[in-house]
Amino acid sequence: MIYFDHAATTPVRPEVVSVIQESLIEDFGNPSSTYALGRRTRQHIDQSRRIFAASIQANPADIIITSCGSESNNTAIIPTALALKEKGKHLITSAAEHHAVLHPMHYLETLGFEVTYLPVDDTGKVTLQSVKGAIREDTILVSLMYANNEVGSINPIAAIGAFLAEQNILFHTDAVQAYGSERIDVGQQHIDFLSVSAHKINGPKGIGFLYRKNNLHLPNFIHGGSQENDHRGGTENTPYIRGFAEAVTLMEAERKESNRKKRELGEYFLSGLEKSGIPFKCNGAYSEGVPHILNIWLPGMRSDKMLIQCDLKGIMLAAGSACTAGSLEPSHVLAAMYGMDNPRAAESLRISFGPDNTTDEADTLIALLKSIYNKQYKNV
Ligand SMILES: Cc1ncc(COP(=O)(O)O)c(C=O)c1O
Structure with missing residues (x-):
């Protein structure tokens, strides 16, 4: 998991x-x-x-x-x-x-x-x-x-x-x-x-x-x-x-170190995704926000389908807030940022880190996204 x-x-x-x-x-x-x-x-x-x-x-x-x-x-x-x-x-x-x-x-x-x-x-x-x-x-x-x-x-x-x-x-x-x-x-x-x-x-x-x-x-x-x-x-x-x-x-004692770990993992994830060749864009400006939340747009890849495929492999993440994830509705936040008709609102993933997540786990998610992209989206 x-x-x-x-x-x-x-x-x-x-x-x-x-x-x-x-x-x-x-x-x-x-x-x-x-x-x-x-x-x-x-x-x-x-x-x-x-x-x-x-x-x-x-x-x-x-x-x-x-x-x-x-x-x-x-x-x-x-x-x-x-x-x-x-x-x-x-x-x-x-x-x-x-x-x-x-x-x-x-x-x-x-x-x-x-x-x-x-x-x-x-x-x-x-x-x-x-x-x-x-x-x-x-x-x-x-x-x-x-x-x-x-x-x-x-x-x-x-x-x-x-x-x-x-x-x-x-x-x-x-x-x-x-x-x-x-x-x-x-x-x-x-x-x-x-x-x-x-x-x-x-x-x-x-x-x-x-x-x-x-x-x-x-x-x-x-x-x-x-x-x-x-x-x-x-x-x-x-x-x-x-x-x-x-x-x-505990949070106060560990905040600095925990922030550092999450930020480093977020940056690692982004550079890994770039190397993977999957087309993507960041939703928002990751480096200016809180270190635990990274949101990416994967053009053409529907987030509800992505979530199911990740779940089948034991990887848990979200498309929007938890309350809407259950109903898999397009994100109202992304709609507010990019416009109601922008497909981004239904083609994005939120990856949110804790201090114990590892680079191996990031690599596993990237490898999964890459295989989904290559098999199902690349030549469509
Ligand atoms: C920004 C924000 N506000 C409020 C809440 C609601 O908090 P709680 O689940 O404790 O009611 C959440 C939880 O997802 C949140 O992310």
Whole structure:
């Protein structure tokens, strides 16, 4: 088995599994209980929260632990829009966002909000200029992803954040794909909301956090108990919170080396593909994006067919985001980058690396693509 789909999800590290196992047994107390068992569990959660906060230079009180990246995005967008509707009903996002941002936006449209979907350039990025051109008197929130999950492009977050802060417009960024490789400083980058998910950084699925800047007293998404500083009801998932914190600690200690390995493998893959003689083009600018995501266009080679042939050989990769991979729909991100009618959107592969992938594995994938190309496409 060769796993080249780390943008979809990552394997849980053994160190993380150990922490979760230990916590499942030791931390069964309800963190809201006042006796010793509950208090100890609460301390573990507080310690994890400090780790999350330090990883983005934030205050621990501004971290809301959620069930996933999707919940973080929904929480940043929907209650914020509802709370500010007297001020304005205009929101801005981009056409290349993850569905966990696009769909809350579509939902808000059904409630009478207006959404501007900014275009992206052929590297998958929005420009500060286009943000400037789209803001209006009634713009209340801008949500733009930090790094794109299909092509890996990184948006100019700090520049956009600084501009929006001057305009007094709230700024959310979905940092789910960026968190593992990029150094984030929410203060310096003028970020008001930031979404993160554990399963993209070798933590468990079903846990994430939302950074929400302290002076924002906006309504909750989940109403219930007073957990998460009264921001999100629900008894905390202590084992996964601790496992997530362990994954963050490992990620921070290994980030530099892990980035180097992934980037080197990406470059190795690209030069191998060039030598193979298969016609291809990069979607986006690999060297400028996050190191784990490489997206290539193989003209004439349908991605759904490629995925099946790779799967038969035990190679796992994707054509777009995981959520659309199941239905094998053409990528909305590539359509936004290159146009709706461009065949690229249905003829591309996303190869996403982890630090343990090897050059041998890259060679195996290239050899497979070459044999498919030679047998089925070369002389067509
Ligand atoms: C950019 C981006 N945002 C949000 C999500 C959703 O995260 P989760 O699976 O934790 O809900 C993903 C996951 O694929 C993602 O890549």
